[in-house]
Amino acid sequence: MDKLDVLKGLSPEEKKELLKQLQNEEKEDKRSRRDAYEGLRAQFMLDVKNKLFPVVADVKAFRDWLEGESNAFCDTMRDYGQLRKSDQSSFTIVDGDMKLEVKSNKVKSFDERADLAAERLINYLKEYVGRTEKGVDDPMYQLAMTLLERNKQGDLDYKSISKLYELEPRFDAEYAEIMGLFRESNVVYKTAVNYYFHKRDENGVWRRIEPSFCRL
Structure with missing residues (x-):
C-alpha cells in the first residue's frame, strides 16, 4: 500500500493530527538548524576574538616600542649632527636591505x-x-x-x-x-608621526612592507 492509499484511509481527524505532527517536525528541524547555526557563529566569533586581540596587543606594543626607540635614535642623530635642523623629527635610516622612514607632520585638531x-x-x-x-x-x-x-x-x-x-x-x-x-x-595643531618600512628586493628595488591586515 503506497502513501497515497494510506492518506485516503485516514479520517479527517487523523489527517488533521498527521498535518500537525508534520508541522511540528518541520518547526523542530528549523529550530535545530538555527541552533546549530548560532552555535557555529558564536564559536567562530570566539575564535576570531581570541586570535585578534593578541595580534592587536602585539601591534600596539611594537608601535610603542618603535616610538620610544625612534625618539631616542633621533636624539642620537641630533647629537651626532646628522639632522639639518635642531627641531627636526622626520628622518630616514638605511642599513643594508632595510629602510625606515619616520615622517612627522602637523595635523588639525580640536x-x-x-x-x-x-x-x-x-x-x-x-x-x-x-x-x-x-x-x-x-x-x-x-x-x-x-x-x-x-x-x-x-x-x-x-x-x-x-x-x-x-x-x-x-x-x-x-x-x-x-x-x-x-x-x-x-584651533589646535598636533603632531602626527607615521612610520614606513621598506626592504630592497633581489633587483635592488625598494618595496614597502605594510604591517597592515588590509595590505597583506
Missing part, C-alpha cells in the same frame, strides 16, 4: 570645546531618533554617530567632523549651533 560639542551632539541625536520613525536605524543618525568616533589616542578626527558640517541643511538651528562650537574649537 581644543576642549570639541568635547562639549560632541556631548551636546550625542544628546541631540538621541532626541532626534526619538522623533523619527526609523529610530537608531535612521541613516543620518548612524552616519553622525560614526563620524563622532575617536582614534586610538581618544581624539576626534578633523576630517570626520568636517563631514558633520555638510549635514547642517538636514537638521535644525540647534545642530548648526553645535557645529559652530566645533568650528570654534578647531
Whole structure:
C-alpha cells in the first residue's frame, strides 16, 4: 500500500493530527538548524576574538616600542649632527636591505570645546531618533554617530567632523549651533608621526612592507 492509499484511509481527524505532527517536525528541524547555526557563529566569533586581540596587543606594543626607540635614535642623530635642523623629527635610516622612514607632520585638531560639542551632539541625536520613525536605524543618525568616533589616542578626527558640517541643511538651528562650537574649537595643531618600512628586493628595488591586515 503506497502513501497515497494510506492518506485516503485516514479520517479527517487523523489527517488533521498527521498535518500537525508534520508541522511540528518541520518547526523542530528549523529550530535545530538555527541552533546549530548560532552555535557555529558564536564559536567562530570566539575564535576570531581570541586570535585578534593578541595580534592587536602585539601591534600596539611594537608601535610603542618603535616610538620610544625612534625618539631616542633621533636624539642620537641630533647629537651626532646628522639632522639639518635642531627641531627636526622626520628622518630616514638605511642599513643594508632595510629602510625606515619616520615622517612627522602637523595635523588639525580640536581644543576642549570639541568635547562639549560632541556631548551636546550625542544628546541631540538621541532626541532626534526619538522623533523619527526609523529610530537608531535612521541613516543620518548612524552616519553622525560614526563620524563622532575617536582614534586610538581618544581624539576626534578633523576630517570626520568636517563631514558633520555638510549635514547642517538636514537638521535644525540647534545642530548648526553645535557645529559652530566645533568650528570654534578647531584651533589646535598636533603632531602626527607615521612610520614606513621598506626592504630592497633581489633587483635592488625598494618595496614597502605594510604591517597592515588590509595590505597583506
